[in-house]
Amino acid sequence: MSVIADTPTRPLPARAPISRRWRKVLNALTAYSFIAPNFIGFAVFTLGPIVFAFALAFMHWDGSNPIRFAGLDNFWKLFSDRVFHAAFWNTIIYTGFVVPLTLICSLALAVLLNQKIFGRNFFRTVAFFPYVASLVAVAVVWNMMFHPEFGPVNMVLYTLGVDPSDLPGWAADRHWAMATVIMFSVWKNMGYFMVIYLAGLQGISSELYEAADIDGASGGQKFRFVTLPQLAPTTFFVSVMLIIQSFKVFDQIFMITQGGPGTSTLVLVYHIYNEAFISWDLGYSSMVALVLFLLVLVITIVQFRWTQDRDEDTA
Amino acid sequence: MAGISLHKLRKSFGALTVVHDVDLEIADKEFIILVGPSGCGKSTTLRMIAGLEEITSGELIIGDTIVNDVPSKDRDIAMVFQNYALYPHMTVYKNMAFGLKLRRAPRDLIDRKVHETAEILDIKHLLNRRPKALSGGQRQRVALGRAMVRSPAVFLLDEPLSNLDAKLRSTMRSELTKLHRRLDATFIYVTHDQVEAMTMADRIVVMKDGHIQQVDTPQALYDRPTNMFVAGFIGAPQMNFLPVTISKQNGVPVAEFDGNSLPLPTRLIDRVGVDYAGRDCVLGLRPENFHERPPIDVDPALTVPVEVDVELAEPMGAEVHLNAALRSRSIVARVSPRCQARAGDRLTLTADLSSAHLFDRETERAIGA
Incomplete structure (x- = not known):
């Protein structure tokens, strides 16, 4: 037999028995205390303002005078507000492209x-650079490049034989402003999503391409039948992120066109900003924010459902 | 006709050559197995035949055509990969139909072929499942099925059984042999498992460090290995090697081992001749050449009693593998399950030298081979 049992042990001092229920409560409290710092920050700076904004959508408030209950006034106003309509459709067009x-x-x-x-790594860095560069700096450069009169882009177009009267006015032209903003956004963000796609591509087993080679697939067929399906989860993630990001676009518009000319590039968040901090109609701007929230929510739910259904169909 | 010829086939990655000027003739409808340890160049050779690896130099001929620059899809081959390489997003049916679909085969032909193949492989009930919902053995069958639907002239199999458990592997071995007979096609199979090679192949190609060591039928490889590597690689447990010196006793060459003279069979005496007198050699004895009692069917002049110290007895059911020390040399003897020897016992075994092998210690080549 082991000698461990021969060692004399001192009895533990008697402790008051803790009931099982109390022990559970104590355990829970310990766990909560660990998540508290993060949760308190989230509650004060994120959850609180969100709930407040939802409530504010049904109030009148200019930021200084007392808040008044507005019922559905702000909601009805959405239907008569032409700027909101323009912003809504501009957001859809922006996201759609x-x-x-x-x-x-x-x-x-x-x-x-x-x-x-x-030079693969060099080109990867070049492609990623716009994403990490300061928005203000790149927007200034972009505005210079696409300046209707002195910008090198129009100069190249002119050299290529485009008639001066047909040269696009880019950000200054209401017909071209949205295209300019869209091009800028694509250029600025594609490096980031490229990195995500690169990770996805590197996760595809090279054996699948070899199997496809033996099966007789051409380069294009390998892309269509192996690469694209294998990247489906990545594409889903990228499209969810892009849709949410596009509906929330503000800074790029602010730097390039300030929503103009006219309302040609005015998007929902820009309209929310104008209503809240230019017109000081915080209640109505909250209502627009609520509409934006519901729009993104519905689209994301539809996207998730669609992906789920597709997975089940092919399972 | 799908005979395959490899003429001075070489593969180099920069300065590193992994397959050295390999020459091999594979007959039409032959089941040939490339075997060797990891890194011996067997998979690279197979991949060159498949067209997945560029050939550095030499010629690869399938049928009557040099196919060095012919893409994989036009070589009339199909391949089964070690990890199956099934398309995870496609059902079993689509996986199997993919090759035919790319070749624009009519839909009803694809359907018939897939169902026929699924019937043969007993995977008809799995056709609508995706690979992740299949077991290893089922995936293996699907991978085979994908190769079979196109009815290629040559099947290339790269360690296809290595991911299966021992029992399934043995079942699949016999199924593959039957399948080869049924399909009437050339099979080129890569494995590091000499049991697979011995049980399935018409001929085995033993490779080491990018060189072919020997090409022969399984039994010929076992009986007449051309060098110590092949002798050690083929057969489990592996052949025992004892360092000996050739000397002459009454004018007859004998092998001197640790002060004892071991007689040599006539077959070896003829080969040793006069050249090897006084030379250092290695005597090779298979584990089954050690017996507990003197064998009755062997010339007593070719048997010697050897005293061994048993280090470990491994009962295998039908036989016992005795790991023992013979004058400080480790040997393995395959004896009957009645043998009661335990670790620490001293035992006298009879070494049967009638089927002994003799190798040159310097070149490691079989003497007279």
Whole structure:
């Protein structure tokens, strides 16, 4: 037998028995105390303002005078507000172009820079640079490049034979302003999503391509039947992020067009900003914010459902 | 006709050459197995045949055509990968139909072929499942099925059983042999498992460090290995090697081992001749060449009693593997399950030298081979 049992042990001092229920409560409190610092910060700076904004959507408030209950006034106002209509459709147009264009450009870049080409890392850095560069700095450069009269882009177009009267006015032209903002957004963000796609591409087993080679697939068929389906989870993530980001766009518009000319590039968040901090109608701007929230929520739910259904169909 | 010829086939990655000027003729409808330890170049050779690896130099001929620059899809081959490489987003049906679909085969032909193949492989009930919902053995069958639907002239199999458990592996071995007979196609199979090689192949190619060591039928490899590597690689437990010196006793060459003279069979005496007198050699004895009692069917002049110290007895059911020390040399003897020897016992075994092998210690080549 072991000698461990022979060692004399001193009895523990008697402790008051703790009931099982109390022990559970104590355990829970300990756990809560660990998440408290983060949760308190989230509650004060995020959750509180969100709840307040929801409530404010049904109030009148100019930020200084007392808050008054407005019922559905702010809601009805949405239907008569032409600027809101413009902002709503501009947001849809912006998202409708930015999401697919960024998806295509970032995927194309990722596929290109996943090949064994000379200077691959340099080009990856170049593609990623706009994302990390200061928005203010790149917007200034962009505005210079696309300046209707002195910008090098129009100069090149002119050299290529475009008639001076047909040269685009870019950010200054109401017909071209949205296209300018869209191009800027795609260029600025594609590097970031390229990195995500690169990670996705590197996760695809090379054996699948070899199997496809043996099966007789061409380069294009391998992309269609192996790469794209294998990247589906990445594409889903990228598109969810892009859609949310596009609906929330503000800073890029602010730096390039300030929503103009007229309302040609005015988007929902810009309208919220104008209503809240230019017109000081915090109640109505909260209502627009609520509409934006519901819009993003519905689209994201639809997207998740669609992906789930597709997965089950092919399972 | 799908005979395959490898003429001076070489593969180098920069300065490193992994396959050295390999010459091999594979007959039409042959089941040939490339075997060797990891890094011996067997998979690279297979991948060159598949067209997945560029050939550095030499010629690869399938049928009558040099296919060095012919893409994989035009070589009339199919391949089964070690990790199956099934398309995870496609159902079993789509995985199997993919090759035919890319070749624009009519839909009803694809359907018939897939169902016929699924029937043969007993995977009909799995056709609508995706690979992640299959077990290892089922995936293996699907991978085989994908290769079979195109009815290629050559099947290339890269360690296809290595991910299966021992029992399933043995079942699949016999199924693959039957499948080869049924399909009537050339099979080139890569493995590091000499049991797979011995049980399935018409001929085995033993490779080491990018060189072919020997090409022969399984039994010929076992009986007449051309060098110590092949002798050690083929057979489990592996052949025992004892350092000996050749000397002459009454004009007859014998092998001197640790002060004892071991007689040599006539077959070896003829080969040793006069050249090897006084030379250092290695005597090779298979584990089954050690017996507990003197064998009755062997010339007593070719048997010697050897005293061994048992270090470990491994009962295998039908036999016992005795790991023992013979004058400080470790040997393994395969004896009957009746043998009661335990670790620490001293035992006298009879070494049967009638089927002994003799190798040159310097070149490691079989003497007279």
